[in-house]
Amino acid sequence: MTLPQKNLLAEEASPYLRQHAQNPVHWRAWSQAALDEARALNRPILLSVGYAACHWCHVMAHESFENDEIAGVMNRFFVNIKVDREERPDIDQIYMASLSAMGEQGGWPLTMFLTPDGKPFWGGTYFPPRSRYGRPGFVQVLEAIDKAWREKRDSLSQSADGLIAHVATRLSATQPRNALDRQALGRLADGIAGMIDWAEGGLKGAPKFPNAPFMTTLWLSWLQTGNTTHRDAVLFSLRKMLAGGIYDHVGGGLCRYSTDAEWTVPHFEKMLYDNAQLLRMANWAYATSLDELFRIRIEETIAWLSREMRTETQAFASSLDAHSDGEEGLFYTWSKDEITETLQTDVTTFAGHYSLSAPAGWEGKPILRQSDEQSEREVADYPAVADLKTRLLAGRASRIRPGRDDKILTDWNGLLITALAECGRSFGRSDWIDLAAKGFAGILATAETGRLPHSVLGDRKLFPALSTDYAAMITAATALFEATNDTGYIDIARTLAEQLERWHADADHTGYFLSASDSSDVPIRIRGDVDEAIPSATGQIIEALVRLATATGDIALHEKALVIAEHALGRAGQQTYGQVGIVNSCALALDPLKLVVVEDPDQQSLVAVANRNPDPRRIDIAVGLGGTAPSLPGDVLPSTDKPGAYLCMAQSCLPPVSEPGELAKLLRPKMT
Structure with missing residues (x-):
C-alpha cells in the first residue's frame, strides 16, 4: 500500500508541518503508514526535521522545498517525511544522535537519509540548493544518494545496521550504576566556570545560548560549596543577557540565542522554554543579589507571556517566529526615525537608556540594547523608562506580527507553570500564582482516559505523552502545592507519577524511556539522557520524583529516585557536558x-x-x-x-x- 502521490501535510496539527503544506514536495508526516510506504516502494526515506521558529528551516524551505525542480527530484527518488521536532523529540533525538555518530555537527533543519525501515545511513543539516558556503548543493546531494542507493545498497544497509545499533546502545542501553558523589557537582561546575566569557557573560565564543542547564550547575554548586565564583558567573551572565539585544526591551522576553559574542544580534524567535528557565533563574538571582534589574525583567517577561502567549485554554503557546513580513527581526528592530516619530521630544531621554546597534554583517534595522551604564540608569529611572516602553510597544502594535506556533506542549508548559508559581511566591504576586494554576488546569483538561497528551492544538491532540511531560507536570504540581498549600496538587502529582511508571518504566525499574510503551512508530525507545536547551528527560524525572518524595515524606519514593539517579549517573559518565541535567538532579537527590x-x-x-x-x-x-x-x-x-x-x-x-x-x-x- 502506498499513500497518494501528493503533499499530505494540510491536515496535520503542527503549524510547522502546515507551513509546508503547499510545497510541491510529496511530504508525509512521520507515521507508520509513511514507513510502510517506503518499504512497499523499496525507496530510501528523506527525513527533514525542523520547527516553526527555526530561521534556517525557513531558508531551506524557501530555497529548495518550494522549488518545483528540486521537489521533482525528491519525489522521484525518495519517500519524503517532515517532522516537527517539538512534536516528536523522540524521533529527532534518534536521528540527531545518528548524525553526531557520523562525526557531523548537528542542528536544524536536520536532513537525514534512511533505509526503507528507518535506519540512517547519511545526513547533514542545512543544504543550499546549489553548492556554496563550502557545502554541496541539495540537488547534488539528492542525486549522489540516489546513485549510491542503486549501486551500493547492500553496503549502505550494512552501514545503517551498524549505525542504528550504535545509537541504540548509546541512547537506550543500561550501564552499571554509579554511587552518587557529592564532589561531582563541584567538579563539573569548575569545568563550566573555565568556559565562561568573563567579558561578555555566557560561554566563550559565538553563537551564544542562555544554556540554562550549565547555569543551573553553577548555581547549585554555589549553594552546595559556597564557591562565589560559580554564583558570580551566573549573575554576570544574566545581567549581560538582559541588557543585550537578545532581550526584547520593548515587549519583554528572551530570544533563542545571539549570533555574536556580545548578545547583540539574536535570531529573533522567542521560545516558551527559554523564558520559563529565565524566570526561574532570574528569581534566584534577585533573591540573592536584590538587583532590581532581575525584578524588572521578571515582571516584563511575565507581562509578555500573559499578553501574547496565553491561549484560550489558559495554557501557553510554544513560540513566536523570528520573521514577519518575510524579514527576520522586522517586528522588533527600530530605525532612528521610527524612534523619533514615536517618542517625539522624549527621544533624548530614550538615548540615555538604550542604544541602537547595527553590528557589521547585520542587514536589518538597528537592534535595541544597553551598555552596563544604561542598564543601571534604567533601573534607577524605571518609572520614566517604563512609560517610554509603553509608547514604543503601542507603536510596534501596528506592525505585522511574527507568526505564533499555537501548539501547546505539555512539558514546556510544566516548566513555565513551575517558574510562575515560584516567582509568585517570591514577589507576593497572587496573580502570577493564579496564572500558573490556570495554565496547569488547562493542561490537565486535555487528558483523555487519564493520560496526558504531548501536544495540543485546538481539538487536535498528539498522544501519548512523553516522559518529559509527566516529569514537568509533577514538578509543576509540587510548585503549586508550595505556593497555595492545596494538597490536591500533591494528589495530582502522585497520579502523574503512577502514569509515568506505568507507561515509561524500563523492565528493571531502574529508569524510564522517553516514549511510552505503546508508541508503535519509534524505531528505538530511547531514555532521553541528553540535555538540549532544557534538561534531559532523565534529569527532569529525577528532580520531579525527589521533589514529590520530599513534599510527601515518602521514603520509598526517595529511595526509588536514588536508584534511578545512580543508574543515570552511570550512563552520564559517557558524555558529562551533554548530560549536566542528570548531574544537577543527582545533586538534588543527595541533599534535598x-x-x-x-x-x-x-x-x-x-x-x-x-x-x-x-x-x-x-x-x-x-x-x-x-x-x-x-x-x-x-x-x-x-x-x-x-x-x-x-x-x-x-x-x-x-x-x-x-x-x-x-x-x-x-x-x-x-x-x-
Whole structure:
C-alpha cells in the first residue's frame, strides 16, 4: 500500500508541518503508514526535521522545498517525511544522535537519509540548493544518494545496521550504576566556570545560548560549596543577557540565542522554554543579589507571556517566529526615525537608556540594547523608562506580527507553570500564582482516559505523552502545592507519577524511556539522557520524583529516585557536558531540603522569609497554628501550638527557629 502521490501535510496539527503544506514536495508526516510506504516502494526515506521558529528551516524551505525542480527530484527518488521536532523529540533525538555518530555537527533543519525501515545511513543539516558556503548543493546531494542507493545498497544497509545499533546502545542501553558523589557537582561546575566569557557573560565564543542547564550547575554548586565564583558567573551572565539585544526591551522576553559574542544580534524567535528557565533563574538571582534589574525583567517577561502567549485554554503557546513580513527581526528592530516619530521630544531621554546597534554583517534595522551604564540608569529611572516602553510597544502594535506556533506542549508548559508559581511566591504576586494554576488546569483538561497528551492544538491532540511531560507536570504540581498549600496538587502529582511508571518504566525499574510503551512508530525507545536547551528527560524525572518524595515524606519514593539517579549517573559518565541535567538532579537527590513552617496565617512573617529566599533544593510546607503538620524525618511531628520553622536536610533536622531574622540567616547560603 502506498499513500497518494501528493503533499499530505494540510491536515496535520503542527503549524510547522502546515507551513509546508503547499510545497510541491510529496511530504508525509512521520507515521507508520509513511514507513510502510517506503518499504512497499523499496525507496530510501528523506527525513527533514525542523520547527516553526527555526530561521534556517525557513531558508531551506524557501530555497529548495518550494522549488518545483528540486521537489521533482525528491519525489522521484525518495519517500519524503517532515517532522516537527517539538512534536516528536523522540524521533529527532534518534536521528540527531545518528548524525553526531557520523562525526557531523548537528542542528536544524536536520536532513537525514534512511533505509526503507528507518535506519540512517547519511545526513547533514542545512543544504543550499546549489553548492556554496563550502557545502554541496541539495540537488547534488539528492542525486549522489540516489546513485549510491542503486549501486551500493547492500553496503549502505550494512552501514545503517551498524549505525542504528550504535545509537541504540548509546541512547537506550543500561550501564552499571554509579554511587552518587557529592564532589561531582563541584567538579563539573569548575569545568563550566573555565568556559565562561568573563567579558561578555555566557560561554566563550559565538553563537551564544542562555544554556540554562550549565547555569543551573553553577548555581547549585554555589549553594552546595559556597564557591562565589560559580554564583558570580551566573549573575554576570544574566545581567549581560538582559541588557543585550537578545532581550526584547520593548515587549519583554528572551530570544533563542545571539549570533555574536556580545548578545547583540539574536535570531529573533522567542521560545516558551527559554523564558520559563529565565524566570526561574532570574528569581534566584534577585533573591540573592536584590538587583532590581532581575525584578524588572521578571515582571516584563511575565507581562509578555500573559499578553501574547496565553491561549484560550489558559495554557501557553510554544513560540513566536523570528520573521514577519518575510524579514527576520522586522517586528522588533527600530530605525532612528521610527524612534523619533514615536517618542517625539522624549527621544533624548530614550538615548540615555538604550542604544541602537547595527553590528557589521547585520542587514536589518538597528537592534535595541544597553551598555552596563544604561542598564543601571534604567533601573534607577524605571518609572520614566517604563512609560517610554509603553509608547514604543503601542507603536510596534501596528506592525505585522511574527507568526505564533499555537501548539501547546505539555512539558514546556510544566516548566513555565513551575517558574510562575515560584516567582509568585517570591514577589507576593497572587496573580502570577493564579496564572500558573490556570495554565496547569488547562493542561490537565486535555487528558483523555487519564493520560496526558504531548501536544495540543485546538481539538487536535498528539498522544501519548512523553516522559518529559509527566516529569514537568509533577514538578509543576509540587510548585503549586508550595505556593497555595492545596494538597490536591500533591494528589495530582502522585497520579502523574503512577502514569509515568506505568507507561515509561524500563523492565528493571531502574529508569524510564522517553516514549511510552505503546508508541508503535519509534524505531528505538530511547531514555532521553541528553540535555538540549532544557534538561534531559532523565534529569527532569529525577528532580520531579525527589521533589514529590520530599513534599510527601515518602521514603520509598526517595529511595526509588536514588536508584534511578545512580543508574543515570552511570550512563552520564559517557558524555558529562551533554548530560549536566542528570548531574544537577543527582545533586538534588543527595541533599534535598525540607522546610516546614508553622505560623499564624494572619501574620505569615516566617513564610514571607521562606518565600523571599528560594532555593531549588528545598521544598516548603506551611502549616497554620493548631493544624496538622507533616512528619519530619524520623517520623517526628513538629509542634503546631506555636510559630516555628523546621529545616531538614536529608534525614536530620535543625532545631526550630521562631524569629524571621533567625530564619533568614539559616536559609542564607554559606560562603567560602
